Amino acid sequence: MDKMDTLREQEPISLHQRILADISERILSGEWAPGHRIPFEHELTEEYGCSRMTVNKALSELARTGLIERRRRSGSFVRTPVSQAAVLEIHDIKDEVQELGLPYRYELASHQKRKGTPADRALMELHEAGPVLALRCRHFAGPRPFCLEERLISLVAVPEAAEEAFEEIAPGPWLVGHVPWSAAEHRIRATGADAEIAAALGVEPGAPCLVVERRTWSAEHPVTHVRFTYPADSHTLVARFTPSQAR
Amino acid sequence: MDKMDTLREQEPISLHQRILADISERILSGEWAPGHRIPFEHELTEEYGCSRMTVNKALSELARTGLIERRRRSGSFVRTPVSQAAVLEIHDIKDEVQELGLPYRYELASHQKRKGTPADRALMELHEAGPVLALRCRHFAGPRPFCLEERLISLVAVPEAAEEAFEEIAPGPWLVGHVPWSAAEHRIRATGADAEIAAALGVEPGAPCLVVERRTWSAEHPVTHVRFTYPADSHTLVARFTPSQAR
């Protein structure tokens, strides 16, 4: 038993969590390099003096987070990181602005209910025809435009949206409270402001902007497409990555 | 038994996976709204005709991904989504270019070993003084520059990097093979190309560019800071979000 020196006995931590932590430690420290075969379940069973289910729970968890790969008959191996997966937190714009210590203001610029055009349907990946709501609004940080929001909402998926004016509440927070979310795809790119965007954001035409587009589905149905355009200097997205575990 | 119509009997899917999928379905479809109490383990045990451990595995998994919250003595409840977290896959640039069907080429522009300047240390959040390696390289997609890479590597954390010329292999893939990663932070923003960047990327000064900066740590030590600058039209980051599960 050589584990006494590496752990603190007093903590009420469960055994499978400790096994998981021990193995993560060795992988992240580089002691067990990618490709290394970690001990078999029955070996860990012996080392920790516990049943196989306990070891299995820890290893399954490690496999789920992508730190190891399990192969029947061969054992479990430290994975070589192929593509790093970073977690990008998508906050409400109001919170973002207020965290900067600036007063937030929201303004609806246009509001149009229309029969979905082919362009609308392409943006939302909506296959059937149907009415859509097209919104255009601006979010301000103090006196300056912080971001331009161009949004389409499928009224097939969210008929209640037709009754909402969106004068007081931004479509983002409204949707969060009205639609169960199931999937979203974000596309992030840079672009030069065209004349319309430049006017809306108060920047020169051609000025660099960060564009975040999001498509959202709810149980297979496209719900909304939104494009946020930020002047280059107003916004930075931050994504964090810790391979050991989520949450 | 009202489940026969919702599932396909032929698939060799495990029972706990099916329980997990069934419950996810009901939450994501909105049938079970946030705050709703999902059946107790012993009720699901009866419904599915299985042992409690099997049900427990499914529910624990749901709790881990954040879809439900479990409370002792009270039961398990559907969680209200607070902030969306999207998963951003960070790929190797070579793979990115090749997936576009273009020939990839890498070119080292400058390579300098130096005593870390205060600016270097600030970028890496390195607190002690120490030698660093400063690299500047370009990645090409066909004839056109795809991206400019400006990188600092702490030689305290990775002394072996001093021996590597980085003429043939890009620092990114080299580091992946030599340093166990433990944490990374990405900052994504748009910017206008300054004269130097414009020259390196073959674009007009002021042209919009997407900038991805990454800081990486290995077991608490800063390892590297890298800034990738892409011409606006060459690159889009994609982040996906599925609350049901990762991977």
Next chain:
DNA sequence: CGATCGTTTATGTATAGACATATGAGCGAT
């Protein structure tokens, strides 16, 4: 009436055993 204490209950953790399944390795026949 309110504080305290035991009881109940659902989850949390762990066990020992069982069978399924995929797959690498070795063996044998062609």
Next chain:
DNA sequence: ATCGCTCATATGTCTATACATAAACGATCG
């Protein structure tokens, strides 16, 4: 040498059981 076959083995899944623990509930007592 190559193609199949069998066999051993590590993981994948599941069961029935057990005890621990946190928290809500209710009854009892000051």
